[in-house]
Amino acid sequence: MATKRIKLGMIGGGHGAFIGIVHRIAAYMGEDFNLIGGAFDIDHRQSQDFAAGLELDPSRIYDSIDTLIAQENKLPEQDRMEVIVVVTPNYLHYPMAEKLIKGRFHVICEKPVTTTYEEALDLQQLVKEYGVVFCLTHTYTGYPMVRQMKSMIKEGVIGGIQKVDAQYYQGWINPLIHDKEKRKTVWRLDPEKAGLSCCMGDIGVHAFNMIEYTTGMEVKQLLSDINTLYEDNVLDVDGTALLRLENDVRGIVRASQIATGEENNLQISIYGDKGALKWEQENPNYLYHLVEGRPMQVLKPGNSYNSEFAEESTKLAPGHPEGIFDAMGNIYKGTAKAIRGETYREGAFPTIHDGVRGMNFIEKALDSAAKGNVWVDF
Numbered sequence: 001m002a003t004k005r006i007k008l009g010m011i012g013g014g015h016g017a018f019i020g021i022v023h024r025i026a027a028y029m030g031e032d033f034n035l036i037g038g039a040f041d042i043d044h045r046q047s048q049d050f051a052a053g054l055e056l057d058p059s060r061i062y063d064s065i066d067t068l069i070a071q072e073n074k075l076p077e078q079d080r081m082e083v084i085v086v087v088t089p090n091y092l093h094y095p096m097a098e099k100l101i102k103g104r105f106h107v108i109c110e111k112p113v114t115t116t117y118e119e120a121l122d123l124q125q126l127v128k129e130y131g132v133v134f135c136l137t138h139t140y141t142g143y144p145m146v147r148q149m150k151s152m153i154k155e156g157v158i159g160g161i162q163k164v165d166a167q168y169y170q171g172w173i174n175p176l177i178h179d180k181e182k183r184k185t186v187w188r189l190d191p192e193k194a195g196l197s198c199c200m201g202d203i204g205v206h207a208f209n210m211i212e213y214t215t216g217m218e219v220k221q222l223l224s225d226i227n228t229l230y231e232d233n234v235l236d237v238d239g240t241a242l243l244r245l246e247n248d249v250r251g252i253v254r255a256s257q258i259a260t261g262e263e264n265n266l267q268i269s270i271y272g273d274k275g276a277l278k279w280e281q282e283n284p285n286y287l288y289h290l291v292e293g294r295p296m297q298v299l300k301p302g303n304s305y306n307s308e309f310a311e312e313s314t315k316l317a318p319g320h321p322e323g324i325f326d327a328m329g330n331i332y333k334g335t336a337k338a339i340r341g342e343t344y345r346e347g348a349f350p351t352i353h354d355g356v357r358g359m360n361f362i363e364k365a366l367d368s369a370a371k372g373n374v375w376v377d378f
Contacts (some may be wrong), residue, residue, distance in 0.1 A: 006339055009072070009081035009105075011065055012049040012088035013098055014040030019087050019110060022328055023137075027085075029315075029329035032336035036081050037061050039068055065096050067323055069103040080128035082106060083133070083339060086157040089193045090201070094119040097134075101126045106339050108332075112362065113205075113355030115195030120352075120359040127352045134352040135335040138209045139266065140266060141168040141350055142302040144313040145287040149270070149277050150214045150347060151307035152289075159274030162213055164243070164251035166207035166268045169259035173198075174238050177229055177258060191234050198235035200226065200365050203266075204255035207360040208241075210268045211253070212357060213347065214277075217246045223375045224365040241365050285321050309345055 006218045008027055013020025019028050027033040037060025041047040051061040058335040060081075062068040072080045083106035086096050094114040100107050101123070114120045127134045139143070140146060152158065176182040187193040188202060189277075196199055212218060226239035237258050243251035259265070266281035278288040289297040301310065302318035316322060334348025360378055368376045 003032075003276075003340075005034040006032055006083060007079075009036055009060075009068065009084040010040060011068070011084060012040065012092075014047060015083070017087060021226045022139075022325060023085050023087055023108070025325045026328035026332045029325065030333040030336065032066065032333060033083075037068075038081075038084070039063065039065060056353050058134075065099055067101060069105070071308045072105075073103060074189055081101070083108060083335075088111060089187055090115055090195045091193050094123065097123055098126065101130050101132055104130060104132065106135075106335075108135045108137060108309055108335060111136055111138055111355065112195065112201050112358055113352065114359060117359040120356045124352045124356050124366050128361035133335060133338045134305045134355075135331065135338075136350045136352065136355045136358075137328065137331055138206060138213070138350040138354060138358075139324060139328050139331065140206060140210060140281060141213050141347065142308070142313065142330035143279075143281075143284045144310045144322060144326075144330075145279055145284060145299065146210070146327075147313050147330075147347065148287055148299060148301075148306050148310035149268075149279055150216070152277060153215055153270060153272075155287075155307075157274070158270065158272030158276055161217065161245075161247075161249050161270060161272050162196050163271040164215060164245065164249065164269070165254075165271075166211050167254045167265065168267075169255070169262040169265040170203060170206040170257045170260040171259045173257040173347070174260050177233065177237060180232070183226050183233065187324070188305075189235050194235060195233075196366055199237050199255050199257050200224075200239045200241075200280050201362045203257065203366065204239055204241070204253055206266060207255055207268070209350070209354060209358055210266070210362045211243070211245075211251060213350075213354075214268065214270060215245070215249075217249060218245050218357070219245050219251075219361070221375050222361070222364055222368060223373060223376055224368040226365065228368040232326065236366075239365060239369075241361075241368070276293040280292045284323065285329070297335055309347070312345075 221244040224241040226236040238256040250342040276290040337344040
């Protein structure tokens with residue numbers, strides 16, 4: 001008997017929102033979800049026009065999240081949307097997720113989960129109270145070779161971890177930051193929309209998440225230095241955080257959105273006492289395994305030497321590149337299993353716990369820098 005598809009709604013992600021198409025393709029990829037409707041734009045007419053292009057039922061296109069919740073909850077349970085994707089600017093994540101959880105919808109949310117640590121803790125409590133599934137889309141955890149990295153570290157292939165290094169460099173803000181007028185057009189530099197942080201909140205948190213995801217270890221302390229570049233620019237555009245993890249392991253997160261010429265240069269390196277593993281987001285199908293005195297090995301998806309977790313996350317035969325859509329699709333696949341009450345692997349999708357950890361990282365990084373670059377406890 002065929003498994004019934006999960007009914008999906010979306011808030012945001014309409015015309016001009018590149019992340020919206022990533023989510024929609026990911027949802028369709030595993031044949032687990034059907035997009036039913038939503039509120040794709042703050043302008044209802046724009047939302048309706050966009051939905052028409054997707055050939056969605058006009059009666060399921062709403063003018064606000066409040067209308068969506070009210071109208072969907074009037075429908076028979078078997079007909080209503082089951083999970084809602086939130087792909088809006090950061091400042092809307094918390095109020096929308098809060099309403100959806102209280103409306104008893106499962107939630108798939110873009111990161112950062114909220115704009116403050118306290119809000120993240122509040123959502124964590126609501127998720128527990130209402131018993132819903134909450135997925136936070138730290139997309140890079142869905143790559144097959146990131147999951148292979150996680151599996152190899154867990155199996156002890158590289159031995160005891162000694163050093164972790166995660167870098168995330170972009171350059172897109174550099175052409176804008178030096179012009180005050182252009183700067184005003186960037187919502188990620190507006191604290192009312194972006195929250196407390198630009199760089200560390202947008203990409204530094206991804207690097208942090210990758211460290212905790214792949215190693216299975218938690219950061220216990222950090223010392224950070226951040227740069228806003230100009231005194232009249234409120235939010236950070238560059239930052240570095242020294243880390244102390246469990247078992248006195250040391251590490252570093254380096255993030256910048258003014259790294260001239262860089263596109264999406266996320267890299268992570270984990271060094272153990274028996275070997276090391278390195279992965280680069282711009283070359284996601286290669287996992288580098290280093291052992292002292294031996295040639296470097298390059299592991300690739302779709303091969304039998306990979307872990308079951310990596311194999312399950314691979315859609316194509318060896319030699320066929322898998323990219324960002326596939327990674328997000330794997331996260332949607334894990335979320336679908338959770339919604340259906342099926343068994344799923346640890347790490348199959350990021351949860352509200354990852355959101356809480358991420359917001360704690362952002363606030364602690366800002367706190368450390370504000371206090372004069374001092375060590376602060378998590």
